[in-house]
Amino acid sequence: xxxxxxxxxxxxxxxxxxxxxxxxxxxxxxxxxxxxxxxxxxxxxxxxxxxxxxxxxxxxxxxxxxxxxxxxxxxxxxxxxxxxxxxxxxxxxxxxxxxxxxxxxxxxxxxxxxxxxxxxxxxxxxxxxxxxxxxxxxxxxxxxxxxxxxxxxxxxxxxxxxxxxxxxxxxxxxxxxxxxxxxxxxxxxxxxxxxxxxxxxxxxxxxxxxxxxxxxxxxxxxxxxxxxxxxxxxxxxxxxxxxxxxxxxxxxxxxxxxxxxxxxxxxxxxxxxxxxxxxxxxxxxxxxxxxxxxxxxxxxxxxxxxxxxxxxxxxxxxxxxxxxxxxxxxxxxxxxxxxxxxxxxxxxxxxx
Amino acid sequence: xxxxxxxxxxxxxxxxxxxxxxxxxxxxxxxxxxxxxxxxxxxxxxxxxxxxxxxxxxxxxxxxxxxxxxxxxxxxxxxxxxxxxxxxxxxxxxxxxxxxxxxxxxxxxxxxxxxxxxxxxxxxxxxxxxxxxxxxxxxxxxxxxxxxxxxxxxxxxxxxxxxxxxxxxxxxxxxxxxxxxxxxxxxxxxxxxxxxxxxxxxxxxxxxxxxxxxxxxxxxxxxxxxxxxxxxxxxxxxxxxxxxxxxxxxxxxxxxxxxxxxxxxxxxxxxxxxxxxxxxxxxxxxxxxxxxxxxxxxxxxxxxxxxxxxxxxxxxxxxxxxxxxxxxxxxxxxxxxxxxxx
Numbered sequence: 001x002x003x004x005x006x007x008x009x010x011x012x013x014x015x016x017x018x019x020x021x022x023x024x025x026x027x028x029x030x031x032x033x034x035x036x037x038x039x040x041x042x043x044x045x046x047x048x049x050x051x052x053x054x055x056x057x058x059x060x061x062x063x064x065x066x067x068x069x070x071x072x073x074x075x076x077x078x079x080x081x082x083x084x085x086x087x088x089x090x091x092x093x094x095x096x097x098x099x100x101x102x103x104x105x106x107x108x109x110x111x112x113x114x115x116x117x118x119x120x121x122x123x124x125x126x127x128x129x130x131x132x133x134x135x136x137x138x139x140x141x142x143x144x145x146x147x148x149x150x151x152x153x154x155x156x157x158x159x160x161x162x163x164x165x166x167x168x169x170x171x172x173x174x175x176x177x178x179x180x181x182x183x184x185x186x187x188x189x190x191x192x193x194x195x196x197x198x199x200x201x202x203x204x205x206x207x208x209x210x211x212x213x214x215x216x217x218x219x220x221x222x223x224x225x226x227x228x229x230x231x232x233x234x235x236x237x238x239x240x241x242x243x244x245x246x247x248x249x250x251x252x253x254x255x256x257x258x259x260x261x262x263x264x265x266x267x268x269x270x271x272x273x274x275x276x277x278x279x280x281x282x283x284x285x286x287x288x289x290x291x292x293x294x295x296x297x298x299x300x301x302x303x304x305x306x307x308x309x310x311x312x313x314x315x316x317x318x319x320x321x322x323x324x325x326x327x328x329x330x331x332x333x334x335x336x337x338x339x340x341x342x343x344x345x346x347x348x349x350x351x352x
Numbered sequence: 353x354x355x356x357x358x359x360x361x362x363x364x365x366x367x368x369x370x371x372x373x374x375x376x377x378x379x380x381x382x383x384x385x386x387x388x389x390x391x392x393x394x395x396x397x398x399x400x401x402x403x404x405x406x407x408x409x410x411x412x413x414x415x416x417x418x419x420x421x422x423x424x425x426x427x428x429x430x431x432x433x434x435x436x437x438x439x440x441x442x443x444x445x446x447x448x449x450x451x452x453x454x455x456x457x458x459x460x461x462x463x464x465x466x467x468x469x470x471x472x473x474x475x476x477x478x479x480x481x482x483x484x485x486x487x488x489x490x491x492x493x494x495x496x497x498x499x500x501x502x503x504x505x506x507x508x509x510x511x512x513x514x515x516x517x518x519x520x521x522x523x524x525x526x527x528x529x530x531x532x533x534x535x536x537x538x539x540x541x542x543x544x545x546x547x548x549x550x551x552x553x554x555x556x557x558x559x560x561x562x563x564x565x566x567x568x569x570x571x572x573x574x575x576x577x578x579x580x581x582x583x584x585x586x587x588x589x590x591x592x593x594x595x596x597x598x599x600x601x602x603x604x605x606x607x608x609x610x611x612x613x614x615x616x617x618x619x620x621x622x623x624x625x626x627x628x629x630x631x632x633x634x635x636x637x638x639x640x641x642x643x644x645x646x647x648x649x650x651x652x653x654x655x656x657x658x659x660x661x662x663x664x665x666x667x668x669x670x671x672x673x674x675x676x677x678x679x680x681x682x683x684x685x686x687x688x689x690x691x692x693x694x
Contacts, residue, residue: 149558150571152587154505215554215683219503220581222605231503231605233575233585235556243556245573247585249503251605266507268571270562272593346554346681 004311005068007033007061009083010075011045013097014163015124015303019072020049022304028311032068035061058083062090070120070314072307073097076166077193078175081106084121088113093120095310095320099197099334100327102175102189104352107328114324122310122320123327125201127263127278129305133202136265136274140206146271148207151244153199157261158254159223159230160194167194168226180218180229181342188338190228192216195248196337197330198263200236201322204329206267209240211329214336215346222251234337258284259295358382358648360423361415361445362406363436365389365397367513368450369427372477375644376425377404382648385421388412412436416443423651426450429520430527434459437474441466446473448647452536452671453664455528455693460665467661473651476664480537481544482639482646485613489602490545492611499608501546501582506538507601509589512563512570522566525694529569531555531678532671532693535588538602539674540659540667542576542584545604549666552577554683555674562591574674586674597630 006029008020023031033053036042046054055061062068070093073083081101087094088110100123101107114121127133140148159168166172167190174189204210218232231249238244252261259282267274281299286292306322313320332351340347360376362369365387376382384406389397391410401408409415415424416439424440426433426449433454440447447467453476454460467474480486493501513521520526527533543550555574563570571591576584592599603612619631649655672692673684679692 149560149562149591150556150573150589152507152573152585213681215575217552217554217575217577217583219583220500222502222607224607231583233503233583235554235573235575237556241559243558243573245556245575245585245587247503247505249605251503251610253609257610266587268562268589268591270560273596345683 002315003028003030004070004314005030005032005065007031007035007065007068007071009035009058009071009073009087010079011036011038011041012076012164012166013074014160015097016074017045018303019074019307020045022301022307023072024049025304026308033061033065058086062086062092068092070095070310076172077102078172081110084110085113088117088119088121091117091119093314095122095124095307096324096327097124098327099193099331100324101331102193104328104332104335107324107331111324111328120310120314120320121324122313123322123324123330124306125198125322125326125330126302126306127198127202128205128322129302129309130278131300132276132278136267136276137206139274140267140269144272145267145269145274148242148267148269150268151203151242152266153203153244154247154262154264155195155198156247156252157191157195157250158252158257159191159226159250161226162254168228170228173228180338181344186221186226187228190226191230191248191250192218192232192234192334192337195250196234196246196334199246199248199265200330200333201326202265203236203238203244204326207238207240207242209238209242211236211333211336211349212239213237213346213348214333214340216337216340218341232337232341236333256292258293356381356383358423358651359385359420360425361386361388361409361418361421363388363412363415363424363426364428365393365401366427370400371640372425372427372644373404375638375641378641379645379648381652382423386415386418388415412439416440416445422446423448430455430533431520434463437463438466441470441472441474444470444472446651448475448477448644450477451479451540451664452528452532452668453661454668455532456691457665457669457672457688458691460668464661464665473647474661475647475650475657476659476661477643478537478540478659478664478667479639479643480541481659482642484635484639485615486541486602489604489611489613493545493604493606497608498604498606498611501604501606503582504542504545504584504604505601506542506584507587507599508534508538509587509592509596510598511592511594511596512566512590514594522563522568524568527568528671528693529557529572529675530588530590531557531569531572531574531674532668534590535572535574535586535674536667536671538586538588539576539670540663542586543663543666543670546578546582546584548578548580548582550576550670550673550686551579552683552685553670553673553677555677557678569675569678572674572678574677576670595628
């Protein structure tokens with residue numbers, strides 16, 4: 001494999017440090033530049049990962065690094081569009097954190113720019129790169145449980161606001177202040193935006209089918225200090241007849257619960273079941289110093305697999321396994337959940 | 353020997369009737385006097401019944417007219433509950449009846465009306481309230497440890513009961529299917545632990561059955577929206593392969609924290625043989641015994657009922673709303689305005 005020159009745009013997202021670590025660890029990557037509008041943060045990570053150059057001006061990054069192969073965009077959700085677009089217009093391949101955008105028109109535009117310019121646009125659906133989901137995919141497609149019938153999924157988490165407060169600021173997490181529904185003081189941009197898309201993407205991938213209809217219910221908030229929703233349940237009907245659900249709640253108490261959350265899928269088929277608890281591989285650790293039990297993860301390094309495969313897609317000129325289009329489709333499901341909550345009824349897809 | 357004040361007739365001696373009989377046999381104040389079964393099944397149960405010192409009766413009137421029998425325990429298929437319960441109440445018996453209370457709201461209402469005018473004791477056997485992990489969860493929530501309940505998840509699944517493949521269970525209009533017969537446990541428990549009423553239900557159930565040869569819905573997933581803003585996800589299934597043991601899971605998140613329990617990972621005993629591998633949940637006390645002990649105390653000492661007939665009505669209403677939603681594709685608001693099971 002040839003050597004790639006890469007940059008990372010913004011450490012706003014909590015996943016950025018792990019991607020930066022992977023960029024440093026991979027022998028065929030030159031992690032040459034970091035852009036961050038937060039200079040203190042950007043420079044701190046520049047130092048931590050010994051990256052050659054830090055920029056506070058994004059145009060300058062592209063002007064001074066004309067041989068860049070790809071960038072990873074890990075800015076706030078609402079700024080993905082702007083950052084991905086700039087990168088694509090400089091003919092750089094882009095791997096973008098999920099959700100790709102919070103606006104379907106923006107997602108369509110990014111997908112079409114990438115296509116027009118012959119560039120790879122990937123969405124960070126890391127769960128497609130976990131050895132358990134890959135094996136489950138093969139079992140499912142191999143007919144081990146007959147035909148899939150109904151799938152219960154969860155992507156629970158802690159609320160990330162103490163690590164990165166923008167996750168609960170509607171302008172940055174969703175791109176606008178849109179009330180959840182009439183009479184509800186909360187805004188879109190919480191756990192539905194953050195946590196619907198992983199399971200939505202896994203379901204689309206497993207089933208090879210698109211969502212036909214979405215129904216969602218939002219609960220009163222667990223945390224009273226948020227402007228956005230922190231728990232919700234989403235029901236999906238796929239075109240191939242499979243029914244599914246997603247629990248996207250930030251329902252694990254941060255700083256208390258032994259792990260960040262889960263990605264679980266219970267697949268009932270016509271001739272058996274597949275159950276995935278993807279983050280079940282942990283050493284249980286409790287120390288007097290920590291004063292609590294902690295699950296210390298030892299499972300697959302999905303970030304590394306994802307970034308490696310993205311580079312392979314560039315090299316082989318193939319579609320990334322989790323593409324910009326996949327990002328767009330998951331965003332549509334997330335937006336449909338919001339619309340269902342607003343209208344109090346099931347919503348048909350496509351939305352546009 | 354001292355006279356036992358509770359003379360019990362068990363009506364229906366299938367799986368539940370036998371389970372209840374074993375529990376009644378442990379109540380010192382109770383004596384099983386008679387077991388009602390249809391003539392075709394009478395011979396095969398005779399030896400089991402005689403072990404309790406009871407007789408098999410194939411004519412229900414005989415039980416109603418037996419002045420000594422003062423407790424009737426109805427363990428018949430759901431579609432027969434109303435007829436047998438109302439007759440027993442009118443005959444002046446205390447009545448315990450298996451869940452679900454009935455398949456139609458009008459039936460449940462008629463049963464409740466008959467109870468109210470009878471002056472007798474009446475309970476629907478929602479046994480989950482007597483399972484120690486569920487009971488403890490309720491106590492923890494009531495203690496305030498979790499703050500206000502916000503979002504819950506329940507799973508309850510197994511293979512389709514093997515004794516029932518050709519029976520009434522597999523017929524949608526006789527059992528109500530999995531959303532009525534099985535999910536009703538969690539519908540009742542969720543109402544109890546949220547201490548709130550359900551405002552709206554949305555549910556999905558596959559159009560094609562996983563279990564071959566049955567008409568009853570065998571898998572269902574439902575969203576409940578409570579009046580005070582809480583929400584819950586309910587998954588109930590008979591569509592699992594027979595290698596999977598009966599499994600339950602519960603989690604509740606409140607403004608103060610989270611509680612979870614999982615009978616798949618908390619069982620204290622596992623058995624592996626060349627044929628099978630199973631996890632075995634051993635309870636400090638049999639929940640069915642606790643349920644029947646509670647009903648006995650309700651009759652004898654007027655202990656307040658843990659689960660009232662009105663609770664059973666409400667649980668049925670939620671289950672029926674789920675069935676209706678699964679058939680119409682629309683969310684269903686409570687109270688239900690019409691019957692769901694034809």
